[in-house]
Amino acid sequence: MTAKLRLRGVRKRFGDHEVCKGIDLDVAEGEMVCLIGASGSGKSTLLRCMNLLEPIDDGTIWLDGQDISEPGLDPQPVRQKIGIVFQSYNLFPHMTAAENVMLAPRRVRGLSRDDLRPKVTQLFTRFGLGDRMEHYPDQLSGGQQQRVAIIRALAMEPQIMLFDEITSALDPELVGEVLDVLRDLRGQGMTMVLATHEMGFARELADKVCFLDAGRILEQGPPDALFAAPREARTKAFLSRVL
Amino acid sequence: MADTSLQPRTKERAADAPTRREVYEAGVRRRANRIALISTVSVVLAIVLLVPLAPGWEAVQRAFFNGRVFAATFPGLLEAFLLNVMIFAWSAPLIALTGLAIALCRDARAPALFPLRLFGIAYTDIFRGLPVVLVIYIIGFGVPGLGLPRPWNSPYIWGTLALVLVYSAYVAEVIRSGIDSIHQSQRSAAASLGLSDRDTMRFVVLPQAIRNVVPANMNLFIALQKDVALLSFIGPVEIFRQAGVYKSLYANFTPYVGAALIFLALTIPATRYADYLMNKQNRARS
Numbered sequence: 001m002t003a004k005l006r007l008r009g010v011r012k013r014f015g016d017h018e019v020c021k022g023i024d025l026d027v028a029e030g031e032m033v034c035l036i037g038a039s040g041s042g043k044s045t046l047l048r049c050m051n052l053l054e055p056i057d058d059g060t061i062w063l064d065g066q067d068i069s070e071p072g073l074d075p076q077p078v079r080q081k082i083g084i085v086f087q088s089y090n091l092f093p094h095m096t097a098a099e100n101v102m103l104a105p106r107r108v109r110g111l112s113r114d115d116l117r118p119k120v121t122q123l124f125t126r127f128g129l130g131d132r133m134e135h136y137p138d139q140l141s142g143g144q145q146q147r148v149a150i151i152r153a154l155a156m157e158p159q160i161m162l163f164d165e166i167t168s169a170l171d172p173e174l175v176g177e178v179l180d181v182l183r184d185l186r187g188q189g190m191t192m193v194l195a196t197h198e199m200g201f202a203r204e205l206a207d208k209v210c211f212l213d214a215g216r217i218l219e220q221g222p223p224d225a226l227f228a229a230p231r232e233a234r235t236k237a238f239l240s241r242v243l
Numbered sequence: 244m245a246d247t248s249l250q251p252r253t254k255e256r257a258a259d260a261p262t263r264r265e266v267y268e269a270g271v272r273r274r275a276n277r278i279a280l281i282s283t284v285s286v287v288l289a290i291v292l293l294v295p296l297a298p299g300w301e302a303v304q305r306a307f308f309n310g311r312v313f314a315a316t317f318p319g320l321l322e323a324f325l326l327n328v329m330i331f332a333w334s335a336p337l338i339a340l341t342g343l344a345i346a347l348c349r350d351a352r353a354p355a356l357f358p359l360r361l362f363g364i365a366y367t368d369i370f371r372g373l374p375v376v377l378v379i380y381i382i383g384f385g386v387p388g389l390g391l392p393r394p395w396n397s398p399y400i401w402g403t404l405a406l407v408l409v410y411s412a413y414v415a416e417v418i419r420s421g422i423d424s425i426h427q428s429q430r431s432a433a434a435s436l437g438l439s440d441r442d443t444m445r446f447v448v449l450p451q452a453i454r455n456v457v458p459a460n461m462n463l464f465i466a467l468q469k470d471v472a473l474l475s476f477i478g479p480v481e482i483f484r485q486a487g488v489y490k491s492l493y494a495n496f497t498p499y500v501g502a503a504l505i506f507l508a509l510t511i512p513a514t515r516y517a518d519y520l521m522n523k524q525n526r527a528r529s
Contacts, residue, residue, distance in 0.1 A: 053431055080437040090432035094450050103446055104436035156436055 002065060004029045004191050005050065005082075005160060009059035010069075012045055019045045021215035022059065027160070030189045034202035034223070037212035038238060043195035044087075046212070047162045050193065051075075051082040063160075080108060083153030084162040087169050089145045091137040097124070097148045098133040101155045108156070116155070123151045127181055143174030150181055161185065163194040199242055203227050211235045305495075312497040316489040320501050323485035327471045330403065330481070334471070335464055337407045342414025343453075349419055352440070363415070370412035376473050379405040383477035398478035406474070410467050417459045421452035458524060461517035465510050482506075 003026035012020040019042045027033050035043040048054045050061065052068065052075035061069040068078045091100050101120050105111045124133050127147045137145050146166055153161060163182070167175045179201050185192065186205050196202055202209055203223045210220040211232070219226060219235045227243075230236045261269070294300060348356075348363030370378070382405040387396035394400075425448045433443040475484035482502050489498035 048431075051435060053435060075434075076437045076439065079435055084435045086428065086432065088428060090428045092429065092432070092447055092451075094454065104433075104438055107439075107442045107446065108437045152436065 003027055003062075004031070004064065005193075006062040007050070007059065008061075010046070010049060010056050010061065011058040012042075012049055012054060012056050019215055020049065020056075023215075023217055025210065025217060025220075027191060027193055028207075030191055031207045032186055032192045032194070032205055033208045033210065034206040035193065035195045035210050035212055036197070036199065036202060036238075041212040042215045043212050044164050047084060047164050047193065047195055050160075050162055051079050051084050053079075053084070076108075080156055081158055082160045082162060083156060083158035084164065085146070085149050085153050085166050087165040089137070089142070089149045089169075091145055091149055091152070093137050096134050096136055097129070097140065097151075100137070100148060101152045104152070105155050120151075120155060123154060126184070127151060128177070141174060142170045143177045146170065146178050147181055150178075154185075160191045160193070163192065163196070165195050165197065167196070167198060197242065199227070199239075211238065213238070307496045307500055309493075309495050309497040312489075312493045312495045313501055316486075316493070316498045317501050319489065320482055320485055320498060320505060323480060324482040324502075324505050326479060326481040327468070330399070330406075330471045330474060330479070331468050334403050334406050334410070334467065337403070338410045338414055338464075338467070339460075341407055341411035342418055345411060345415035346418035346422065347444070349415065350422055350444070367412045367415055370409045371416070373409065375406070375409050375470050376476065378409050379473050379477060381405075382408070383474075398474065402474040402477055402479065406467065406470065410463060410470075413463050414460060417456050417463065418452065420459075421456035422448055424455055425451050455524070458517050458521040461513065461520065465513050465517065468510060468513075469506060 005025075005027040007023055007025040010020050010023040010025075011018065021042075023042075023046060025033070025046075035046065037043055045054060049056050052073075055071070056069050059069065060067055063078060063081065067073075091097075092103070095103065098120060101123070102113060102116050105116055106113065121130070121133070124130050127150070129144060129147055129151070132140060132144060132148075137148070140148065150161075150166075167178050170178065175198070179198065182192070182194070182201070183205065194202070194206075206223045208220060209223045209226045210217045211226065211230075211234075212218070213234050219230060219232045226235070227239065230239055297303075345363050345366055348359045349367070351357075351360045351363075379402055383398055383401045386401045386404075387398070429447055429451070430443055433447045438447070472481060472483040475481055475487075480488070482505060486498040486502040490496055
């Protein structure tokens with residue numbers, strides 16, 4: 001079976017600090033992979049490498065068998081296929097929610113607002129934000145903003161979605177509404193990679209959980225196996241701290 | 244009196260009565276206001292009483308605060324001021340556009356655009372490093388000196404160019420600081436959606452950057468309004484020059500005071516408004 005997204009020996013350093021020290025990972029079509037691990041273990045950087053926001057220093061990344069880590073490759077077509085949602089939402093504060101969502105499809109895919117309106121309205125409605133389309137980000141709660149950010153990424157119709165600790169900045173009572181969106185996407189068969197601290201959620205829905213430690217995937221496997229019977233001492237120690 | 248609030252309270256406070264802290268703070272505020280009032284009144288009194296005692300006061304009053312000359316020249320000064328407003332009105336948009344273009348030059352990242360970047364840096368360095376009046380002299384006298392035919396030797400054209408050159412360099416720096424103030428995560432978000440660098444700048448970074456630097460740019464345009472008077476050195480009879488003409492005519496300096504009042508009538512409200520915008524922005528940020 002060929003993986004949708006395949007990483008081999010991925011290395012990334014910032015200055016003297018090597019954040020990813022040779023990562024191997026396969027993500028199959030329709031699979032949901034959760035990256036867990038302490039802060040600074042390299043989860044976020046790994047996600048940013050996957051959609052080429054950070055160029056990798058060594059190793060290879062294939063998307064559908066195409067080497068997308070080749071230096072000099074135009075990253076834009078790749079980024080259209082791999083959406084990412086950030087911990088801090090990163091909505092454009094000077095645009096309404098609907099304009100945030102429509103900007104990229106308009107500019108990159110050349111669609112008009114009229115073309116987009118029905119689909120965008122449908123996305124907002126699906127995620128419970130039908131009456132928030134004309135609001136500006138600062139008029140929305142954190143959970144609503146994060147849902148808009150997810151819709152913004154989905155509007156480009158990506159084949160893979162990356163989520164970088166998207167509930168970490170939210171008040172606890174708002175986490176649920178964002179996780180519901182992920183559940184919905186999971187049900188639709190979206191290929192997803194999540195960096196997350198929501199262990200319960202990872203256990204419930206992930207196909208595969210990877211424990212990152214100091215820039216390496218120390219252990220990976222189905223959630224039940226990894227959470228119930230971790231092999232590595234460091235995985236055990238981490239899980240005992242967070243569970 | 245303020246001291247009462249310092250005495251211990253024994254009775255229960257009514258629900259709508261001020262708290263101990265509120266009473267104390269009101270007392271402090273009253274005392275501060277009283278001190279400010281007393282010191283202001285004494286300074287003003289000192290000036291009003293002491294300055295006329297100076298030996299030359301009679302002469303200064305005749306030369307600078309002459310009611311008759313003021314009444315005779317003020318309408319003419321106002322009319323001349325219209326020229327300042329006009330020069331300002333066509334210079335300001337040119338400065339804004341040129342400043343934006345230079346700021347974008349300095350932000351160019353592609354290697355092929357390096358000359359543009361170099362040009363932007365040289366431009367801002369040179370024109371921020373020269374006195375405005377010097378640039379006006381060099382361009383205002385130098386270019387028409389090439390023997391250009393009318394109307395291309397007009398001091399309005401070359402004076403305006405001089406103002407645009409100098410002020411757009413400052414505006415460019417302000418806009419660039421605005422661009423730098425937009426967090427990298429906004430560019431990341433735009434890039435992750437597949438937007439090009441160009442579109443990211445145009446739709447994501449610039450609209451936010453320009454909004455952030457409106458107050459700072461307003462201060463520059465207030466300074467520009469004053470510096471329009473420097474064009475008088477190369478010909479145009481605007482308010483400063485007109486005041487000079489009246490001064491010679493009446494052998495009296497009052498027209499300069501009149502001109503100063505006209506400038507202040509415009510610049511003080513504009514400055515207050517810029518400060519208000521700046522404070523509002525600072526509050527929004529904190």
